[in-house]
Amino acid sequence: MSAAYADISKTPLCELDVSDPLRFENDTWQPLFERLRAESPVHYQADSPAGPFWSISRFEDIVEIEKNTEVFSSEPTIAIVDPPPDRRSPMFIAMDQPEHDVQRRAVQPVVAPKNLQEFEALIRKRSGEALDALPEGETFDWVELVSRNLTTQMLATLFDFPWELRHKLSEWSDAVTSDERMTAGQGLTRDERIEVIMEILEVFTRLWHQRKDDGVESFDLIRLLQRDPHTANMVDDPKNYVGNLMLLIVGGNDTTRNSMSGGVLFLNENPEQFQRVKDDHSLISAMVSEIIRYQTPLSHMRRTLTRDVEFRGQQMKAGDKVVLWYCSANRDASVIENADAFQIDRQSVRNHASFGFGIHRCMGNRLAEMQLRVVWEEALKRFSDIKLMAPPTRLCHNFVRGYSAMPVQVTRLSNG
Ligand code: HEM
Numbered sequence: 373m374s375a376a377y378a379d380i381s382k383t384p385l386c387e388l389d390v391s392d393p394l395r396f397e398n399d400t401w402q403p404l405f406e407r408l409r410a411e412s413p414v415h416y417q418a419d420s421p422a423g424p425f426w427s428i429s430r431f432e433d434i435v436e437i438e439k440n441t442e443v444f445s446s447e448p449t450i451a452i453v454d455p456p457p458d459r460r461s462p463m464f465i466a467m468d469q470p471e472h473d474v475q476r477r478a479v480q481p482v483v484a485p486k487n488l489q490e491f492e493a494l495i496r497k498r499s500g501e502a503l504d505a506l507p508e509g510e511t512f513d514w515v516e517l518v519s520r521n522l523t524t525q526m527l528a529t530l531f532d533f534p535w536e537l538r539h540k541l542s543e544w545s546d547a548v549t550s551d552e553r554m555t556a557g558q559g560l561t562r563d564e565r566i567e568v569i570m571e572i573l574e575v576f577t578r579l580w581h582q583r584k585d586d587g588v589e590s591f592d593l594i595r596l597l598q599r600d601p602h603t604a605n606m607v608d609d610p611k612n613y614v615g616n617l618m619l620l621i622v623g624g625n626d627t628t629r630n631s632m633s634g635g636v637l638f639l640n641e642n643p644e645q646f647q648r649v650k651d652d653h654s655l656i657s658a659m660v661s662e663i664i665r666y667q668t669p670l671s672h673m674r675r676t677l678t679r680d681v682e683f684r685g686q687q688m689k690a691g692d693k694v695v696l697w698y699c700s701a702n703r704d705a706s707v708i709e710n711a712d713a714f715q716i717d718r719q720s721v722r723n724h725a726s727f728g729f730g731i732h733r734c735m736g737n738r739l740a741e742m743q744l745r746v747v748w749e750e751a752l753k754r755f756s757d758i759k760l761m762a763p764p765t766r767l768c769h770n771f772v773r774g775y776s777a778m779p780v781q782v783t784r785l786s787n788g
Pocket residue numbers: 438464465466476483619620623624625627628631664668669670673726727728729730731732733734735736737739740
């Protein structure tokens with residue numbers, strides 16, 4: 373790692389690129405955000421690969437901005453980079469009211485409490501099968517065999533997607549978030565991404581027509597869109613259809629996958645916490661929230677100013693980009709006590725920024741928590757240890773915070 377990343381204490385903030393994806397890959401992002409929270413909580417950066425933008429790094433400021441959707445709009449997009457204007461795919465995460473609510477309402481039933489109850493048994497069965505199949509006494513990649521495997525199965529269920537093709541869903545999820553401007557050039561080019569988006573549209577248009585009026589009583593995301601009068605013809609608006617598909621594919625996939633891997637890392641880094649949960653499985657629910665906070669699977673969301681405004685003494689202009697750094701909010705000690713520590717028994721353990729706030733607060737948050745809880749319940753029934761064998765490989769990405777590899781060995785309980 374170069375000295376420029378190792379120690380930034382003497383570098384003026386105006387010389388640092390807050391959005392630099394390498395800082396997430398080499399895990400040196402924290403000192404920068406600590407300085408931003410202390411010295412420049414509403415920070416303007418005049419130039420970056422994504423153009424000029426404001427950085428909001430304190431918890432309470434992010435909450436306040438998310439409440440004010442008239443001034444801080446989610447349109448045209450919610451990540452730091454802009455899609456080319458002719459390539460925008462409207463999706464409800466990137467819509468303001470009233471259209472946002474209309475489209476969210478159509479698919480929300482997929483995560484209704486009754487559905488979650490039914491999913492739980494299925495998730496438990498699949499988690500057990502995946503964990504039973506893990507090799508013992510040899511190093512394997514937890515990301516591949518557990519996290520990616522299980523979250524892809526879940527996503528296939530949400531879409532009632534052809535089972536044998538389910539690997540496509542996680543490949544697509546990786547591809548559509550892999551913008552070269554967010555990955556220090558490591559991602560796909562614009563044309564490569566367009567090719568993937570066209571493939572998604574083609575496959576899902578076929579599925580739409582196969583399902584239309586087939587009379588099947590299912591709560592999968594495609595049939596839910598077909599059933600709601602406001603979205604019943606969404607297939608005729610291919611940009612909006614593929615936009616929402618991308619939202620649901622990415623939303624339900626990378627985030628949970630990276631939390632499932634992050635947990636293994638944090639428990640290995642904090643062996644006393646690992647021992648506590650091994651001794652007392654009733655701590656698993658709280659631990660899951662702490663993992664999601666500590667991981668912060670999406671490092672930011674972005675808003676765009678609809679008009680000039682003064683915020684915390686700074687003059688912001690219509691059209692400015694405002695980046696809400698959830699990873700920083702989750703380490704804000706003015707709201708979260710001892711915020712840099714991984715502590716599985718916090719008092720207000722769900723009081724974190726990872727799911728966002730306000731009208732766009734994550735639609736799948738209860739599903740994600742349940743899936744992670746069940747995986748850990750099943751894992752701790754079977755294993756006395758899940759040992760990290762080498763440092764994980766982190767994504768070079770300023771939006772998705774996660775891992776491409778997590779080498780581990782498991783030891784089975786004698787009665788597991
Ligand atoms: C640990 C796992 C997850 C994390 C950390 C996460 C994080 C987020 C965040 C930060 C937002 C935007 C919030 C905002 O702008 O205020 C969001 C929105 C969303 N998430 Fe998740 N998510 C997770 C799992 C899921 C799952 C499993 C689904 C699948 C159903 C899902 C579906 C969505 C959708 C549809 C939205 C858009 C909501 C809206 O705009 O109204 N997410 N998520």
